[in-house]
Amino acid sequence: HSTHGQGELVCKKPFPSMPIGFWHDEKAQKYQEAYFQKFPNVWAHGDYAELTAHGGLIIYGRSDATLNPQGVRFGTAELYQVVLQVPGIRDCIAVSQDWQNDTRVILFVQLDEKTDWTPDLQKLLASQIRQQLSPRHVPAKILPVRGIPKTMNGKVMETAVKKLIHGKTLDNIAVIVNPECLEDYMHREELSLD
Structure with missing residues (x-):
């Protein structure tokens, strides 16, 4: 694994614990805004992370809290x-x-x-x-x-x-x-x- 520094933690493919929607959000508007607004068709959870050379992941905290x-x-x-x-x-x-x-x-x-x-x-x-x-x-x-x-x-x-x-x-x-x-x-x- 190569590292490219810190960045937004994203998922390009569905994963088992991924929520499929929010209560009372029939048109999935809030769901889309929460996870897919930053990058089209890419899940952005809102965490700032770094992939290490050994394949580990360091979570630095919320990306919206990054200074x-x-x-x-x-x-x-x-x-x-x-x-x-x-x-x-x-x-x-x-x-x-x-x-x-x-x-x-x-x-x-x-x-x-x-x-x-x-x-x-x-x-x-x-x-x-x-x-x-x-x-x-x-x-x-x-x-x-x-x-x-x-x-x-x-x-x-x-x-x-x-x-x-x-x-x-x-x-x-x-x-x-x-x-x-x-x-x-x-x-x-x-x-x-x-």
Whole structure:
């Protein structure tokens, strides 16, 4: 097997566990949008992966959660692994923001009850990311929030946060178990495009 770097995980042929449709989607419109919109007649599950030289597959996370500032591509999971080790950080979420004909990474952090947001904590987070990953992984902005939006099964809602920081409305707030935290992501002066 040869490797060609990381890319979208796709299936060109049907497979046994492939869903055949969605409930209440008689015309298969939602099904087509979910899996076949990215590439015609090719199943794209939405995961970012790499085929190794030994035939293994490394899954890096959701392709819609992949960050790509200045052409450097990495998954949010890499950031989370470092950030969540920092004392005082309860949870975090990272998204890309369209910025000056490119993108920049915005990291939101939820602090534990005993921790205050300070410039020193912000510097510590940037330093840990720089040391454990690379200077290119350091987010352009690191901002505190009261909560991280999640689904009922605990999945962080990166796509929702990305929409909010770009001024878009969310289609389905009902899937978010803690919608009260969403206003922390809207109309942030620090994220102004001016």
